[in-house]
Amino acid sequence: MTGQAIGVFDSGIGGLSVLKALRAAMPHEDFIYIADSGHAPYGERDAAHVLARSRAIARHLVDQRVKALVMACNTATAAAIALLRAEHPGLPLIGVEPALKPAASLSKTGRIGVMATRSTLASDKFKALLEMQGSSATFVLQPCDGLAHAIERSAETGETAETIALCTRYTQAMGQFGFEKGQIDTLVLGCTHYPFASEHLRALLGPEVQLLDNGEAIARQTRRLVLPAPVANDQTEGRVQLLTTGQPSALQAAAGRWLGLPAGGGVLTV
Numbered sequence: 320m321t322g323q324a325i326g327v328f329d330s331g332i333g334g335l336s337v338l339k340a341l342r343a344a345m346p347h348e349d350f351i352y353i354a355d356s357g358h359a360p361y362g363e364r365d366a367a368h369v370l371a372r373s374r375a376i377a378r379h380l381v382d383q384r385v386k387a388l389v390m391a392c393n394t395a396t397a398a399a400i401a402l403l404r405a406e407h408p409g410l411p412l413i414g415v416e417p418a419l420k421p422a423a424s425l426s427k428t429g430r431i432g433v434m435a436t437r438s439t440l441a442s443d444k445f446k447a448l449l450e451m452q453g454s455s456a457t458f459v460l461q462p463c464d465g466l467a468h469a470i471e472r473s474a475e476t477g478e479t480a481e482t483i484a485l486c487t488r489y490t491q492a493m494g495q496f497g498f499e500k501g502q503i504d505t506l507v508l509g510c511t512h513y514p515f516a517s518e519h520l521r522a523l524l525g526p527e528v529q530l531l532d533n534g535e536a537i538a539r540q541t542r543r544l545v546l547p548a549p550v551a552n553d554q555t556e557g558r559v560q561l562l563t564t565g566q567p568s569a570l571q572a573a574a575g576r577w578l579g580l581p582a583g584g585g586v587l588t589v
């Protein structure tokens with residue numbers, strides 16, 4: 320890659336949902352995407368593991384001279400963004416967190432489901448975000464053990480039974496969805512893997528329950544930080560370098576299926 324790329328990372332393929340929004344917002348930018356699949360999932364690991372992995376990956380991307388770093392992972396953002404900001408003060412660093420505020424303004428019933436990893440929901444950062452919402456709505460929090468991992472596997476094999484079974488179990492545990500008083504009408508997807516299960520969630524909950532993720536908001540924020548003025552006459556399509564610390568097959572399959580990217584991608588040891 321010639322110009323400076325934007326670095327993006329996640330524990331695995333989930334951050335591709337953010338990368339998709341980033342590419343739509345900035346089609347001429349180059350991206351380096353790292354899936355830390357060799358050390359995933361993050362969501363059921365302790366914060367020290369996620370912090371150490373986030374630091375190692377950020378260091379690698381900074382060494383590649385990225386011009387901005389997008390933490391396309393709610394779990395890593397909760398565990399590590401404060402420290403990474405302190406370690407890389409000059410670098411625009413964009414994190415992702417569950418879309419509670421947009422959900423509160425959209426919900427009519429005032430009852431909102433939040434699906435996220437156990438680690439995100441237990442973090443101080445999430446607790447502070449929840450407190451900031453005050454009494455604007457009632458949030459029903461659902462840790463979704465195993466769901467990110469099931470989505471990774473389904474990307475590789477096309478086999479969706481486990482993903483559907485987990486989506487069924489977790490949405491049932493949250494209670495009634497619908498538009499009557501006391502029902503959940505809005506569902507926050509608080510893990511970047513979950514947008515890739517949207518079609519299953521819609522089939523379970525009906526087409527009108529609103530599913531919210533933060534991909535587009537992150538893309539807008541990143542664009543504001545890295546593209547103060549649009550680049551005139553640049554019609555070249557940006558390139559994407561895909562790297563993984565695990566087996567490339569899931570990443571390649573997901574990038575092909577969900578983003579239409581050509582096969583390719585390397586293995587990274589960090």
Ligand code: DGL
Binds near residue numbers: 362436
């Ligand atoms: N995609 C990640 C997130 O947004 C976490 C998945 C995992 O558990 O590794 O939280």
